[in-house]
Amino acid sequence: MAKSALQSSKSPSQLIDARIEELGDWRGQMLARLRSLIKQAEPNIIEEWKWRGVPVWYHEGMICTGETYKNAVKMTFAKGASLPDPAQLFNASLDGNTRRAIDFHEGEKINEKALKALIRDAVALNKSKAKT
Structure with a gap:
């Protein structure tokens, strides 16, 4: 079976699981940790691939x-440019008018409390935009 056909038979969550396993290094561990924090911050999050x-x-x-x-x-x-970032987590893609990013490197600690707050703020922003 072709890779694309195999991928289409799996759920987005299964594809993310496979990507984490495929990486097999600190990047997989970091992605898994970030995913866990996202789900802790917003249990009703929807995963896509x-x-x-x-x-x-x-x-x-x-x-x-x-x-x-x-x-x-x-x-x-x-919508990172519209989010408050008191812990100054954003460290990449700072020039645009809309997006903002955080680059995590090997061995770096995650400010989990601030990251979860940022995720919650992003969810709140989406909810406020959905009502208008």
């Missing part, structure tokens, strides 16, 4: 993506 292999989390609109690169795991917030 987009753009040929990028985990994407939704709640009344896109919240963020979880891209993996050689030297970083990038968490891009779709």
Whole structure:
């Protein structure tokens, strides 16, 4: 069976699980940890698999993506420029008018409390936009 046919028979959550396992290094561990924190912050989050292999989390609109690169795991917030960031988590894609990202590197600690607050704020922003 072709890879694309195999992928289409799996749920987005199963594809994300497979991606984490496939990475098999610190990036997989980081992606798994970020995914766990997303789910803790918003238990009703919906997982999707987009753009040929990028985990994407939704709640009344896109919240963020979880891209993996050689030297970083990038968490891009779709409406990051509109979110408060008192802990200054955003450290990438700072020039745009809409998105903001956080690059996580090997061995870096995650400010879990601040990240969960950022996720909750992103969900609240989507909910407020959905009502208007």
